[in-house]
Amino acid sequence: METYSKIINGNCIDELKKLPENSVDLIFADPPYWMRTSGVLHRVEGSEFNGCSDEWDNQFECLDDYISFTRNWLEGCRRVLKPNGSIWVIGSMQCIYTIGNMMQELGFWIINDVIWHKKNPTPNFKGTRLNNSHETLIWAAKSSKSKYTFNYKTAKELNKDNVTEEEFQKGVRKQLGSVWRIAVCQGNERLKDKDGNKLHSTQKPQELLYRIINISSKLGDTVLDPFGGTMTTGAVAKQCGRNFTGIEASPVYCQFGEKRIANTIECIGDIEKAVFDIKPPKVTLQDMIANNYFHENEKMFLKNSDKYVTLLGSGRVVLPDGEQTDIHTAAALLSRRKAARLNGFDYWYVQRDNKNVLIDEIRNNYRKDFFAVLK
Ligand SMILES: C[S@@+](CC[C@H](N)C(=O)[O-])C[C@H]1O[C@@H](n2cnc3c(N)ncnc32)[C@H](O)[C@@H]1O
Numbered sequence: 001m002e003t004y005s006k007i008i009n010g011n012c013i014d015e016l017k018k019l020p021e022n023s024v025d026l027i028f029a030d031p032p033y034w035m036r037t038s039g040v041l042h043r044v045e046g047s048e049f050n051g052c053s054d055e056w057d058n059q060f061e062c063l064d065d066y067i068s069f070t071r072n073w074l075e076g077c078r079r080v081l082k083p084n085g086s087i088w089v090i091g092s093m094q095c096i097y098t099i100g101n102m103m104q105e106l107g108f109w110i111i112n113d114v115i116w117h118k119k120n121p122t123p124n125f126k127g128t129r130l131n132n133s134h135e136t137l138i139w140a141a142k143s144s145k146s147k148y149t150f151n152y153k154t155a156k157e158l159n160k161d162n163v164t165e166e167e168f169q170k171g172v173r174k175q176l177g178s179v180w181r182i183a184v185c186q187g188n189e190r191l192k193d194k195d196g197n198k199l200h201s202t203q204k205p206q207e208l209l210y211r212i213i214n215i216s217s218k219l220g221d222t223v224l225d226p227f228g229g230t231m232t233t234g235a236v237a238k239q240c241g242r243n244f245t246g247i248e249a250s251p252v253y254c255q256f257g258e259k260r261i262a263n264t265i266e267c268i269g270d271i272e273k274a275v276f277d278i279k280p281p282k283v284t285l286q287d288m289i290a291n292n293y294f295h296e297n298e299k300m301f302l303k304n305s306d307k308y309v310t311l312l313g314s315g316r317v318v319l320p321d322g323e324q325t326d327i328h329t330a331a332a333l334l335s336r337r338k339a340a341r342l343n344g345f346d347y348w349y350v351q352r353d354n355k356n357v358l359i360d361e362i363r364n365n366y367r368k369d370f371f372a373v374l375k
Helices: 012-018 063-080 096-105 152-158 165-169 206-216 232-239 251-262 285-290 327-334 359-370
Strands: 005-009 024-029 081-091 109-118 134-141 179-182 222-225 243-248 299-302 308-311 348-352 355-358
Touching: 005 232, 005 251, 012 063, 012 243, 024 063, 024 206, 063 081, 063 096, 081 096, 081 206, 096 109, 096 134, 152 206, 179 206, 206 232, 222 232, 232 243, 232 251, 243 251, 285 359, 299 327, 308 327, 327 348, 348 359, 355 359
Parallel strands: 005 243, 024 081, 024 222, 109 179, 222 243
Antiparallel strands: 081 134, 109 134, 299 308, 299 348, 348 355
């Protein structure tokens, strides 16, 4: 898959203005949290803790200053986002309420907020408050009318949070929830500077981006990160066969990020292609009759009952009282359910070699025979 990765060194508020309107499918933004840290933090045994006290995080004079910064970059993101695109913004307790409020003011439509529950959080060294073990992500569409991408079944495939390994092996899949247990970035994944120290204080784990990119974008889509840092988003975007544009104010982070992306190998499998979410092609009973998978005037028997209908060449059926209707309405009427229609493919059986066969099974065979993509 031919994709591009572009890194722009600059201030995202200016650089976003230069990008074409409605041009990106997905945005991941990890802005300065404005942690308001001061002084030196020590571990319990006395050593200094190297948290986030960077200049880029402490560049704000007051809340109004941070609000205005947040408005400016979010407006820029909204302009470049396609009408059906979506944005993820990550933040901590210090900033996420300001950001969420501004997103709603600007017209973004919040889809979910997700808790990233850290498996290995930094302790609260002083013991003066709860151990802060999560960050919050807001996932929002450009507007309430956006038909944003959500690979629902792919998300289920990625969900190992509340399914045991044994259940998963047996094919059990559960909806992905909004609390994600992921470790903070560590080990070989953590980029080091030329002296062997951690390059960036807030490098995000690839696993987090892997989920986000694969559940909310498609192969070949364009992903933008206005606060690229070490280009975690860019590396994962490339790995997953997505195009990438990253903006970052620090030339040093840009250089390291460039190398990181260049060393990343594309690795595209079922998750990246979201094959689980590909809808099977629509086929009609009339098509299947024309190709001898069903026969005009054959009887269809209702599940768990001796009631039957007779199939017409048009794909409609005749009820015992002579009325004609479709298989879905017929299923609801004869099974005396409250619904006006049921999925007829789950209710009607035909006889094949003296055995009852669900018509959905025959439809699956038809699809396999006629549509190579399912083979
Ligand atoms: C929270 S960090 C992002 C870390 C990144 N997600 C990663 O995994 O490495 C925020 C980054 O935004 C950059 N930054 C701060 N203000 C900026 C601005 N106005 N435009 C572009 N980059 C900015 C900082 O240099 C910092 O690297």
